Amino acid sequence: MVINQNNKNILKDISICFINPPILDYALYDLFAIPLGILKTINLLKFFGIDYFYLDALNKNFDLSYFPKGTIKPTIRSNGTGKYWKKKIEPPVELKFFNREFYRFGLSFEKIIEILKNEISKRKKSFDFIVISSIFTYHYLSLKILIQYLKENFQNTKIIIAGIYPKIIFEHAKSLGADYVFKEDAFEFVKFIFELTSKDNSHIELLKESNLIYKNTQDNDSFDILPDWDLLDNQRYGVIRLTSGCPYNCQYCASKIISGEYKKLDLSYSLTQLSYFVKRNIFNIAFYDDALLIDQNLFLTFIFEARKVSLKFIFYLPNAIHIAKTTKEILNAMQNFKMIRFGLESLNIEDEKYGNKFKIDQLKNLLNNLNESKIPKEVVSFYILVGLPGQSFAEVENTIKTALKLGIKPRIAEYSPIPSTPLFERAKQELIANKKSYINIDEPLFQNPSIYPYIATEFTQENMKKLKNMIYG
Ligand code: SF4
Structure with a gap:
């Protein structure tokens, strides 16, 4: 360089x-x-x-x-x-x-x-x-x-x-x-x-040899860039990613549009940032991955290496992780995590719009493993999607009832129709079929998850209250 x-x-x-x-x-x-x-x-x-x-x-x-x-x-x-x-x-x-x-x-x-x-x-x-x-x-x-x-x-x-x-x-x-x-x-x-600015751009390629850029594993043409964490003052948390994108194709999700194909990032990319966080006294670290556990070894290696950097790190998983990918070994590595959220979406698991991401046996297995683990119950919750096209109030009510019986803590995630996703078109067709074509979801204000389910689907404010009461009492 x-x-x-x-x-x-x-x-x-x-x-x-x-x-x-x-x-x-x-x-x-x-x-x-x-x-x-x-x-x-x-x-x-x-x-x-x-x-x-x-x-x-x-x-x-x-x-x-x-x-x-x-x-x-x-x-x-x-x-x-x-x-x-x-x-x-x-x-x-x-x-x-x-x-x-x-x-x-x-x-x-x-x-x-x-x-x-x-x-x-x-x-x-x-x-x-x-x-x-x-x-x-x-x-x-x-x-x-x-x-x-x-x-x-x-x-x-x-x-x-x-x-x-x-x-x-x-x-x-x-x-x-x-x-x-x-x-x-x-x-x-x-x-x-x-x-x-009409500058001589022949120097731009030099960036690729700098310590700001980390080539991704298995794909030398793609890379990720170190964020300038010094721009944040009084920062109490950091964020980290081991991967980019997701190999699944859930019909409601924009991961492919935003992040492209699934890629594994170089481990040194994440570990370099962890070392930096230690210098800044930042020990609360959230994972930003869409599909953190697709490569379970990558995750386990990261946790092993992270412990060498500091034993003080507390990790959080605000993005849903995959039920089918969370083995006993993975749970063992998550014992000091303060937030673990799974993507349950619905117990109507045969419906392909949810992405066929797990089987019921895998869910039961996970629940057994969670019970046997030392992870405190209050740290774990399961996202349930509400307000998707083709989803009835009865279906969600049933998912929540069954989840509660299984000892699962549900967490409602309201659906947002995102343009260019397959479900966006279905949402539009459903509005026409339900004689609600006056709701124009091409207007982005109506893509808001705080609006769309409430005005376009069976999940009115009153119905949503019922669901929340079932969960939170
Ligand atoms: S698994 Fe998650 S990130 Fe991947 S496509 Fe489905 S919703 Fe999106």
Whole structure:
């Protein structure tokens, strides 16, 4: 690798502001949420000396002075997860009919502008680009409003939308008024910036030889990028991944659209980050994998190596793990885990929309193994999907009843129709068949799991309450 002063100066005269925007929604909870895309992108751009500023509008560590009167304070658990700053606001016109309180989570748009103006006056130079990150399609409204504010206040700055939302509905993202919409990953983003600024891009390949990039196992053409964890202040948790994507094809899931084919990451990629977390005194670690246990040896080796790095790590599995892949040996390795969530989805397991991921014997086997293990009961729960097309209230009621009898702690996961997934089309057909075609799920606001099941399916607010009462009493 040739890192010389020239490499480090290539983007020195370019300044970019990255914003993790506020969110407008009914509910939002920080369950190990980290804008990894931004952290990776900045790390790569720093290699070329970029002048950057990062603003996380959802940062729970801002103090009261950052928020208007009436904003509700966050509640933060000892592991750093918890509720964001939130202020009750009027819902968008399209959602006015729905009887539920609506909030802005994070900084106000006015405050964001004020912070950026202060930053610009400090550095005596405006930003060349402002990049807004995104995840869920149904959160596009805050991007749209933010773009309007940015355009009014920083006429000479180009606005870019990036992240998962444009990956899923690119054309919709193009309608929000940004100058550019970008739907690729962090490495491609660096190329994009070189292109936009007419820089000599012959140096970009040098990144692949740097210590920021880790080639994936079994596939030397793909790689992952180290996030710049230093961008986060007062961070109490870290996140880690051993794999990317998932080999299954559940009809409701967007894993393939977002992450592509299943890949195993280089173990040193995750272990390097663990060592870094130890230096920062971060011991709460959540796995981000979609399919963590497909290669059980990879997981077991990681846990073995992680214990060599520190015995203080506490691991969490906020994403569902596979029932069929969780053997006795795997459970043994999970004894100090504080959160273990399985993807049960439904006990109507013959229905292929759930992905045929386990057999009933495998579930019973797992429950026996869990009973025999030292894992505390309160740590374990099972996701049950609610509100899918073709799913009846009776089916879910039956799943919950049976699950409770088996000693399972169910956890309701409301369905979100995601464009380009097979079930999205089925959801549309079902709306027509049920004479509800006035609900237009091509409008992303109706893709929200806090809205769609309640207005489009049998899972009305009242029915959902019944299900929750069955579980939580
Ligand atoms: S197993 Fe999970 S991640 Fe994989 S396709 Fe199914 S829902 Fe998606």
